[in-house]
Amino acid sequence: MKQVRLHIQSLPVYTPAGDPIYASGNFNDWDTGDAKYQFQREADGTYILELETQLTEIQFRCHRGSWNLAEGDEQAKPNPIRDVLLVERTHIIPIHISSWIDFSHEHFAHTASSNVRVIHPEFYIPQLNRIRRVIAYLPTDYFLSSKRYPVLYMQDGQNIFDTWETISGEWNVDDALDSFFNEHGKSAIVIGIDNGGRKRIDEYAPWINDEEGGGEGSAYAAFLAETLKPFIDKNLRTLPDREHTGIIGSSMGGLISLFTALKYQDLFGAAAIFSPSLWFSDHIFNFIKMKGCLFPQRFMLLAGGRESDFMTTDILKLYFALLDAGFDSKNIFLDIRRNGTHSEWFWRSAFPSCFRQMFFPGTAERDVWKNSIPAIIHFNTQSFCLEVNIDQRIINPAIKIKDINGSLVRVRTLFYCNNYIKLPGDKQIFIVELYNENKLFYSSQISVVAQWQMTG
Numbered sequence: 001m002k003q004v005r006l007h008i009q010s011l012p013v014y015t016p017a018g019d020p021i022y023a024s025g026n027f028n029d030w031d032t033g034d035a036k037y038q039f040q041r042e043a044d045g046t047y048i049l050e051l052e053t054q055l056t057e058i059q060f061r062c063h064r065g066s067w068n069l070a071e072g073d074e075q076a077k078p079n080p081i082r083d084v085l086l087v088e089r090t091h092i093i094p095i096h097i098s099s100w101i102d103f104s105h106e107h108f109a110h111t112a113s114s115n116v117r118v119i120h121p122e123f124y125i126p127q128l129n130r131i132r133r134v135i136a137y138l139p140t141d142y143f144l145s146s147k148r149y150p151v152l153y154m155q156d157g158q159n160i161f162d163t164w165e166t167i168s169g170e171w172n173v174d175d176a177l178d179s180f181f182n183e184h185g186k187s188a189i190v191i192g193i194d195n196g197g198r199k200r201i202d203e204y205a206p207w208i209n210d211e212e213g214g215g216e217g218s219a220y221a222a223f224l225a226e227t228l229k230p231f232i233d234k235n236l237r238t239l240p241d242r243e244h245t246g247i248i249g250s251s252m253g254g255l256i257s258l259f260t261a262l263k264y265q266d267l268f269g270a271a272a273i274f275s276p277s278l279w280f281s282d283h284i285f286n287f288i289k290m291k292g293c294l295f296p297q298r299f300m301l302l303a304g305g306r307e308s309d310f311m312t313t314d315i316l317k318l319y320f321a322l323l324d325a326g327f328d329s330k331n332i333f334l335d336i337r338r339n340g341t342h343s344e345w346f347w348r349s350a351f352p353s354c355f356r357q358m359f360f361p362g363t364a365e366r367d368v369w370k371n372s373i374p375a376i377i378h379f380n381t382q383s384f385c386l387e388v389n390i391d392q393r394i395i396n397p398a399i400k401i402k403d404i405n406g407s408l409v410r411v412r413t414l415f416y417c418n419n420y421i422k423l424p425g426d427k428q429i430f431i432v433e434l435y436n437e438n439k440l441f442y443s444s445q446i447s448v449v450a451q452w453q454m455t456g
Contacts, residue, residue: 001052003090008039008047008062010096014103016064025060025082026342027053029252029277032066033198055308057341059083062097072099081169081343085306112162113174115140119191119232126227127219128203133194134228136236137161137174139187148237150188150244150359153224155204155253157192159344169344176352184363188355191232193224195253204252206259207281214280221260225267242295246270246358250347252277255284258318262288265295270358272300274347275307275340278314285321293326300333300354300369302347304340305395309437312336312395316374316441323373333357333369336393375434379448386432388419398435403427404445423448 006023021039028034039047039062059081063070071079076099084093115138122131135157139149158165160173173190181187196203205214206221224247233240247268249257254276261271278284299322303315319334340346356364374394378387390397397414401421409430410421423430427448434442 001054002086002088004051004053004058004086005090005092006039006049006051006060006095007092008095008097011047012097012099012103015097015100019064019069021047021062021064023049023051023060023062025058027051027055027058027060029201031198031200032063053086054310055086055342057083057085057306059341059343062095064100069100069102071097072101074098076101076103083341110162110164111170111172112164113137113178115142115178116161116174119235123228123231125220125223127223128216130196130199132196133157135161135192135194136232137177137190137192138236139189140178140181141187142189142237146237148239150246151229151232151236151238151240152188152190152246152248152355152358153229154190154192154247155195155249155257156200157194160190160192169348171344171348171351173351176355180352180355180360180363184360186360186363188359189232189236189238191228193228201252204249204256204277205280206256206287207283209280212280217256217259218263220256221263224260225264229267242267242269244269244359246272246298248272248274248300248354250274250276251342252280255280258284259287261297261299262291265291265293265297268297269295270298270300272302272354272358273318274302274350275304275311275342276314276318278318279310285317288318288321288325291325293328296331297327298331298333298358299327300335300358302335302337302340302350302354304342304346305336305338306340307342310439311342313436313439313441316394316436319374320442329373330371333371334374334393335369336395338395375442377432377434377444377446379446381448383420384423384425384448386421386423388414388421390414390416390419392416394434395437396435398438400433400435402431402433404429404431406431 023037024030024032028037039049041047061070073079119134119136121133123134124131154160160171163170177187202213202216203220206217208215245268247257247261254273258273261268301315303311322332353365353368357369374391376389380387399412401410402408429447431445433440
């Protein structure tokens with residue numbers, strides 16, 4: 001864990017005396033209502049917030065309780081997101097706030113294209129007895145043809161089309177689809193569901209985390225599958241079959257998208273899971289095993305090397321959990337980008353190629369999303385060696401080999417090629433463990449009596 005002190009050293013003179021000041025960022029899913037991230041006023045008039053995090057890079061903004069009361073620059077326009085690499089175990093980050101955007105007559109500029117419209121400002125969620133705004137991107141030729149289109153359901157609808165809606169940056173989904181249509185004459189309907197604000201974590205988590213909350217994810221998934229999808233298929237010209245229906249989300253939105261796709265495999269044929277919050281509960285891996293592969297399903301898995309100490313390992317665990325559950329490796333695409341951070345810009349950069357691979361694979365860029373297995377182990381009965389092939393999606397790969405009692409037999413750093421490891425001839429059963437950045441992501445018991453290959 002890294003110890004971080006955020007230290008506000010100067011404020012605008014007109015800052016309301018009684019207003020609390022908060023920091024929201026990738027360390028708390030940009031939640032503006034989280035009291036744990038309120039600054040404390042010191043005797044010298046400055047403000048301090050202490051936090052612990054496993055992230056290697058934090059991104060945040062300061063505000064007075066909502067994004068409408070966020071910090072601004074010298075012209076009282078929204079300040080760029082603060083971005084700090086955490087190299088040491090302790091950090092002190094000085095902060096100077098120049099203005100607050102609510103003290104300006106300037107307004108955000110809308111950036112959504114003309115193809116974006118509100119489907120319903122207060123769509124009722126019967127499973128949760130709440131309302132939610134639902135928005136949609138309709139293809140450029142939607143009103144000029146009678147065509148039907150694939151549908152992609154996206155979480156965190158505030159972040160996908162319009163800069164005006166979000167303080168953390170948008171995905172430019174509408175711009176990406178406009179460009180794709182201009183290039184290929186093809187498109188899809190995108191349905192954006194706004195997150196629930198302070199209820200976001202509860203709704204996006206199927207299981208309860210003692211510290212973070214959660215537990216409403218199953219009801220929210222039922223809303224997507226049993227209420228919203230039928231409504232969209234009835235009122236828009238969709239291709240309603242599972243092969244043309246996808247779901248996507250990032251962070252906690254990635255977790256609930258994964259859960260929904262697995263629970264309703266008969267409805268969703270594709271799922272894009274960006275930087276999922278698998279840390280929230282280990283139950284997700286038991287759920288994958290329990291559900292298994294009921295229908296062929298395409299998965300797009302994305303993680304960045306600069307997100308946290310565990311993100312790339314977790315995405316590899318997810319990859320092999322899906323393989324073990326029976327999903328075909330040819331339909332699991334894994335992209336690990338070394339410079340990726342837990343942020344909208346990272347997910348925005350990956351969206352266009354992901355969309356192509358999900359719905360129009362013939363137009364996809366080569367070598368961006370790979371569906372090859374990142375680690376293959378083969379036992380050679382003639383040489384009594386393990387042959388281990390590792391590709392560059394695994395960071396600092398290593399292997400540990402133990403006997404059936406758990407005693408260590410071999411430890412090796414692996415290279416991005418074929419690795420050959422001689423096994424002792426007096427044993428027939430081994431436990432093979434693969435590591436990414438010194439963290440275990442796959443373990444399997446093998447017998448060397450017969451030839452064996454790890455394929456999930």
